[in-house]
Amino acid sequence: MxxxxxxxxxxxxxxxxxxxxxxxxxxxxxxxxxxxxxxxTVGILLGSSRVLGPRALPSAAAFSSAGGSIAHGRHIAASFGACLECHGADLAGGKAFFHGSMGRLVASNLTRGAGGVGSRFSDADFERAIRAGLRPDGTPLLIMPSVAFANMSDADVRDVIAFIRSVPAVSRPTPARAIGPLARVLLATGQIRVEPDKIDAATAHLATTPAGATLDHGSYLANVGGCMECHGANLAGGHYQGSPKDPAATNITPAAIGSWTQSDFIRTMRLGRDPSGHVLNRFMPWTSFGQLDDDELAALWIYLRSVPPVKS
Ligand code: HEC
Ligand code: HEC
Structure with missing residues (x-):
């Protein structure tokens, strides 16, 4: 053989x-x-479930929205908070993030109507969701930019909650969150993170800065408005941790936009078109930031002029 x-x-x-x-x-x-x-598969399921599981709630210092300014809360929600952009003009939810294999994630209905969280959330629950990215049951929020709102001053978050409480109840249930297989892989491998994991434990809520075209106020608006979350810690360009397909945010340090005038900047933020004629894509939330008043936009410009120029 x-x-x-x-x-x-x-x-x-x-x-x-x-x-x-x-x-x-x-x-x-x-x-x-x-x-x-x-x-x-087991690793991804365990890893993502661990990330999505409940956490210990920060000791609930009683938080009250009593005395908050509804008008100022509405201004924040429409402009640098961009709450209306995601949660809908009536705050009853709607904007959908994640599609296909990422799953389904819809910005919640915040009103007192059926399907909304307004009737069951206390002021402290709202404060924790906004600034810590945690639901009352301790589970973490995704996409909701609490990492930026962690900087929000006590007075501003009080005003925002007063505004939420003032809007008419709208009954419109939003579909439950579903985390798809691709999102699980990205969560298990740390390529996207839930909000509480992005928040540095040392982040202190910022103090209220007096309104006005000042560097301090511009720095506050940039931090709470989340410019660094998309444009990078040094503003030289970056990527928001949403879907990996989202376009990158450009360099906005003086190395890139230093030749602009203040009115170039204000026009760009109001009209969504930069001095070169480039129309900004919709991932730049200019429809919200364009609602900032002239002093606030001037403050942001003063802040952007003050950061170190970084070439990219
Ligand atoms: C980029 C879009 C976006 C912006 C801007 C945004 N949110 Fe959210 N928010 C979401 C999404 C998406 C969820 C649901 C997250 C989840 O289920 O993991 C959410 C959840 C919440 C929750 C928790 C509700 C629940 O179902 O448990 C509250 C409260 C909230 N947002 C308030 C606000 C407020 C107030 C602002 C403005 C200061 C704001 N959000 C701005 C997207 C956004
Ligand atoms: C959710 C992500 C996101 C946030 C938050 C964000 N940006 Fe942007 N921004 C972008 C993206 C993406 C672009 C690129 C748009 C394009 O090129 O079409 C951009 C472009 C810009 C431009 C135009 C630059 C140019 O050369 O045309 C300016 C100015 C700007 N952003 C300022 C800001 C400021 C100031 C803040 C904070 C108040 C901010 N952005 C917050 C995503 C973001």
Whole structure:
């Protein structure tokens, strides 16, 4: 009988298909692959469930929206808070993030209507969701930019909650959050993070800065408005942690836009078109930031002029 081996030539077809050979293929190739795939799936499920599981709530210092300014809260929600842009002009929810294999994530209905959180959230629950990214049951929020709102002053968050409480109840249930397989992989591998995990424990809520075209106020608006979340910590360009397909945010340090005038900047934020005529894509929330008043936009400009120029 001819033996298999380098000198033995190719065995006849009948011999190559022996059950023994099949068993070896199963044992050496298929089983390890099945094992690896199962281990990866279990790892992803466990990893993402751990990330999405409840956390200890920060000690609930009683928070009250009593005395908050509804008008100022509405201004924040329409402009640098951009609450209306995501939660809808009536705050009854609607804007959808995540599609297909990412799952389904819809900005919640914040009113007192059916399907809204307004009737069950206390002021402290609202404050925690906004500034800590946590639901009352301790589970973490996604996409909701609490990492930026963690900087919001006590007075501003009080005004925002007073505004939310003032809007008419709208009954419009939003679909429950569903975390799809791609989002689970991205969460398990840390490529997207839930809001509480982005918030530096050392972040102190900022003090209220007096309104006006000042560097201090501009810095406050940039921090709470989340410019760094998209444009990068040094504003030289970055990427918001949403879907990996979202476009990158450009360099807005003086190295890139230093030749603009203050009115160029204000026009860009109001009209969504920069001095070169480029129409900004919709990932730049200019329809909200354009609602800032002239002093606030001037303050932001003073702040942007003050950061170190970084070439990119
Ligand atoms: C970029 C879009 C976006 C912006 C801007 C935004 N939110 Fe949200 N918000 C969301 C999404 C999406 C959720 C649901 C997150 C989840 O289920 O993981 C949410 C959840 C919430 C919740 C928790 C509700 C619940 O279902 O538990 C509150 C409260 C809230 N947002 C308030 C605000 C306020 C107030 C502002 C403005 C200061 C604001 N949001 C701005 C997208 C946004
Ligand atoms: C959710 C993400 C996001 C946030 C938050 C954000 N930006 Fe942007 N921004 C973008 C993206 C994306 C672009 C690029 C748009 C394009 O090129 O079409 C952009 C472009 C710009 C431009 C135009 C630059 C140019 O050369 O045309 C300016 C100015 C700007 N952003 C300022 C700001 C300021 C100030 C803030 C904070 C108050 C801010 N952005 C917050 C995503 C964001």
């Amino acid at each position: 001819r033996r298999w081996g380098p000198s033995g030539g190719t065995p006849p077809r009948s011999q190559r298909r022996t059950p023994l050979r099949l068993l070896r293929i199963v044992a050496l190739v298929v089983l390890p692959l099945v094992f690896l795939a199962t281990a990866a």
